Amino acid sequence: xxxxxxxxxxxxxxxxxxxxxxxxxxxxxxxxxxxxxxxxxxxxxxxxxxxxxxxxxxxxxxxxxxxxxxxxxxxxxxxxxxxxxxxxxxxxxxxxxxxxxxxxxxxxxxxxxxxxxxxxxx
Numbered sequence: 160x161x162x163x164x165x166x167x168x169x170x171x172x173x174x175x176x177x178x179x180x181x182x183x184x185x186x187x188x189x190x191x192x193x194x195x196x197x198x199x200x201x202x203x204x205x206x207x208x209x210x211x212x213x214x215x216x217x218x219x220x221x222x223x224x225x226x227x228x229x230x231x232x233x234x235x236x237x238x239x240x241x242x243x244x245x246x247x248x249x250x251x252x253x254x255x256x257x258x259x260x261x262x263x264x265x266x267x268x269x270x271x272x273x274x275x276x277x278x279x280x281x
Contacts, residue, residue: 161185161270163254168275171244175279179239181254181272191269192262193230193237197250197277204253208239209262217262221247244279252277 167179181193194209208228209217216228227240237254252275255268 163272165254165272165275170278176242181237188235191256194255195239196253199250206263
């Protein structure tokens with residue numbers, strides 16, 4: 160079966176950095192666009208970043224210039240480098256995979272990871 164496993168979450172101070180990784184299995188990685196979403200307590204899950212199989216990237220406005228999404232098709236991994244973290248970045252971060260054209264909507268994604276907690280203190 161398909162499984163997406165996230166890692167790299169943790170607690171950091173504002174201004175710090177974290178690198179999240181996602182290791183999908185059970186799917187042909189090169190056929191999927193990959194996305195990162197986050198969910199703060201009591202709020203809906205929202206788009207953070209996505210990368211197509213071609214390498215094209217997309218970012219939510221608040222993370223542009225601070226976060227970088229990348230993929231390694233040889234290793235079947237997708238990463239999210241998060242720099243200059245802010246308290247409002249706090250939440251559970253989810254890795255997701257889709258064959259659909261649209262990559263900024265939760266409804267477009269076929270598979271989801273279990274999530275990893277990111278907490279940014281002030």
